[in-house]
Amino acid sequence: MQPETAPTSDNELLRAVARGEESALAQIYDRYRLILFGLIVRIVHSREEAEDVLQEAFLQIWRRAGDFDESRGRAFTWLVTVARSRALDRLRSLGSRARLAEAAPPPEQIGDAAADAIHSEQAEVVRRALAQIPVDQRQTLFLGYFEGLTQSEIAARLGAPLGTVKTRMRAGMMKLRELLHEQKEGAY
Amino acid sequence: MMVHEDYKQMLALQALDALEGADVRELDAHLATCAECRTELDEMRDASSLMAYASNQLEPSAGLRSRILESVATQNSSSRMSAATPGVEPAPRTNVIPLARPKRRQWNLGQSFGAIAAALVLAASIVGLFVLWNRYQDSQREIARLAQEKATQQRELTHLSEALAMITARDAAKFELAGTPMAQKAHAMLAYDRKTGRAMLMVEGLPAAPADKAYQLWFIAGGKPMPGKVFTIDAEGKAMMDDDVPAAAREHAVFAVTLEPKSGVTAPTGQIYLASAAS
Numbered sequence: 001m002q003p004e005t006a007p008t009s010d011n012e013l014l015r016a017v018a019r020g021e022e023s024a025l026a027q028i029y030d031r032y033r034l035i036l037f038g039l040i041v042r043i044v045h046s047r048e049e050a051e052d053v054l055q056e057a058f059l060q061i062w063r064r065a066g067d068f069d070e071s072r073g074r075a076f077t078w079l080v081t082v083a084r085s086r087a088l089d090r091l092r093s094l095g096s097r098a099r100l101a102e103a104a105p106p107p108e109q110i111g112d113a114a115a116d117a118i119h120s121e122q123a124e125v126v127r128r129a130l131a132q133i134p135v136d137q138r139q140t141l142f143l144g145y146f147e148g149l150t151q152s153e154i155a156a157r158l159g160a161p162l163g164t165v166k167t168r169m170r171a172g173m174m175k176l177r178e179l180l181h182e183q184k185e186g187a188y
Numbered sequence: 189m190m191v192h193e194d195y196k197q198m199l200a201l202q203a204l205d206a207l208e209g210a211d212v213r214e215l216d217a218h219l220a221t222c223a224e225c226r227t228e229l230d231e232m233r234d235a236s237s238l239m240a241y242a243s244n245q246l247e248p249s250a251g252l253r254s255r256i257l258e259s260v261a262t263q264n265s266s267s268r269m270s271a272a273t274p275g276v277e278p279a280p281r282t283n284v285i286p287l288a289r290p291k292r293r294q295w296n297l298g299q300s301f302g303a304i305a306a307a308l309v310l311a312a313s314i315v316g317l318f319v320l321w322n323r324y325q326d327s328q329r330e331i332a333r334l335a336q337e338k339a340t341q342q343r344e345l346t347h348l349s350e351a352l353a354m355i356t357a358r359d360a361a362k363f364e365l366a367g368t369p370m371a372q373k374a375h376a377m378l379a380y381d382r383k384t385g386r387a388m389l390m391v392e393g394l395p396a397a398p399a400d401k402a403y404q405l406w407f408i409a410g411g412k413p414m415p416g417k418v419f420t421i422d423a424e425g426k427a428m429m430d431d432d433v434p435a436a437a438r439e440h441a442v443f444a445v446t447l448e449p450k451s452g453v454t455a456p457t458g459q460i461y462l463a464s465a466a467s
Contacts, residue, residue, distance in 0.1 A: 146239075177231065
């Protein structure tokens with residue numbers, strides 16, 4: 001019982017989870033459930049499957065928090081990576097079923113205002129950055145990120161030469177990184 | 189022969205896990221010796237993860253948080269259905285009893301017959317409602333049971349297809365774990381994806397564990413054991429479970445199974461029952 005002294009930074013929370021503090025896991029859930037669930041739904045195209053995947057992801061976070069290395073990247077990246085990996089695993093195991101569901105994206109439902117506000121500024125920064133990336137580059141990034149396709153699978157999907165796909169992905173990622181740097185500097 | 193700049197070109201693709209085959213292995217080998225590329229890849233991953241913000245933020249069901257915390261508390265991620273049923277049980281008596289309490293006043297014969305008839309109708313209605321309510325509850329329980337059964341079967345099917353895909357994948361790492369003198373008839377196979385670490389363990393022939401114990405998988409790299417999942421076996425000594433091989437143990441590691449307290453431990457304390465040869 002330490003509600004008054006509960007850790008607040010993501011890194012501190014993950015360290016606490018690694019020590020086995022359930023309250024820290026609950027705080028991570030409260031802080032990131034909206035974005036992680038939104039990401040998973042976008043990947044698996046089903047709220048029901050996504051809830052199962054989110055549960056799996058949090059169990060993995062619980063068991064593997066000790067693997068997180070602060071010197072290698074942000075806690076947010078690690079959390080998102082866990083959720084994305086689990087979602088892509090589920091997408092593959094569902095096979096074509098989930099891909100067929102792409103035609104009917106889930107209804108938009110924004111979470112509660114308080115939690116949403118925490119991330120809205122960051123989301124706005126990213127959306128602005130993505131909007132500035134040329135469509136063909138953005139398309140390759142999204143196919144890789146949200147569908148887990150490899151470079152040659154993306155080439156096959158788009159009917160584009162592999163070399164072109166690689167160039168677009170690299171250019172898109174460079175642009176994303178640059179724009180995020182620039183906008184972060186401007187925003188904060 | 190690739191040079192540093194060639195590898196740098198691969199980092200953006202690797203941050204999206206879009207690189208394939210030999211490129212992944214060569215880049216991994218380069219990353220082991222190049223701090224600059226490691227740092228750049230970490231930055232790229234930070235940038236790529238921000239794409240999560242491009243999705244709509246969605247609210248999961250209200251009960252999910254408590255299900256996750258319960259699973260964590262019990263270290264048992266299966267069968268949470270029992271927690272879902274109380275919500276559909278408004279106690280039937282509170283619905284029925286307020287309807288069945290007429291006040292008794294002065295009686296005449298006509299009133300008495302009328303009252304008796306009305307009471308009988310009311311009683312019959314109450315009994316009928318009660319029977320219907322019980323059937324409704326039975327149906328709800330049956331639906332919940334079938335849903336749970338379906339979810340379990342789907343999970344098992346998913347496990348099986350994942351195991352099959354893992355075992356047949358060309359570039360999957362596969363290790364045989366042999367029984368130690370503690371379990372000479374036991375053997376197991378661990379297959380995992382070298383890239384993601386996603387692993388599947390299939391075990392046979394382990395002896396039944398005491399009630400307060402369970403088996404636990406270990407990844408031992410550089411002499412350091414890293415804990416895997418805890419698992420239980422069926423009546424035939426078989427088990428199948430998925431896990432994730434930590435990055436540090438994907439290339440050169442020994443895999444082992446020990447008998448531990450049921451909740452699992454962070455460092456092995458029990459006897460080794462299964463072990464792989466050093467890779």
